Amino acid sequence: MTRSSNETWTVTIVVPEDSSLDEAGETYDLEVGADETILTAARSAGVWLPADCQQGWCTTCAARLVDGDVVHPNARRYYDEDDEAGYILPCTAKPRTDTTVVVDQYDDFLEFRAANNRPPGNSKLDS
Numbered sequence: 266m267t268r269s270s271n272e273t274w275t276v277t278i279v280v281p282e283d284s285s286l287d288e289a290g291e292t293y294d295l296e297v298g299a300d301e302t303i304l305t306a307a308r309s310a311g312v313w314l315p316a317d318c319q320q321g322w323c324t325t326c327a328a329r330l331v332d333g334d335v336v337h338p339n340a341r342r343y344y345d346e347d348d349e350a351g352y353i354l355p356c357t358a359k360p361r362t363d364t365t366v367v368v369d370q371y372d373d374f375l376e377f378r379a380a381n382n383r384p385p386g387n388s389k390l391d392s
């Protein structure tokens with residue numbers, strides 16, 4: 266199903282119990298426009314998710330897609346295997362359905378990238 270760009274989707278953000286974020290254990294339902302990134306919507310709602318480059322490059326914002334669908338039209342470094350494994354980069358991810366994501370997955374994503382010989386995997390793990 267295709268919606269016009271002024272429609273919104275419900276994005277549920279789950280912060281794991283063991284997260285170091287102040288929001289650990291919390292769940293937030295946000296309305297996110299089709300042309301809005303999940304990170305921008307979260308920060309606008311006062312949910313301060315981790316991020317650095319905000320260009321889909323550094324992976325600081327990595328999250329897991331539990332349900333739904335997103336696109337990354339402006340990510341500078343996002344691979345097919347990331348998508349297939351269910352990882353997303355909320356700084357550039359835009360919803361295309363109602364979506365649920367688990368945030369604060371940077372460490373797991375670095376391991377995943379390293380295991381798949383993709384940057385910044387080993388370069389960050391070794392530092």
Ligand code: FES
Nearest residue numbers: 317319322324356
């Ligand atoms: S903040 Fe750098 S990839 Fe999302």
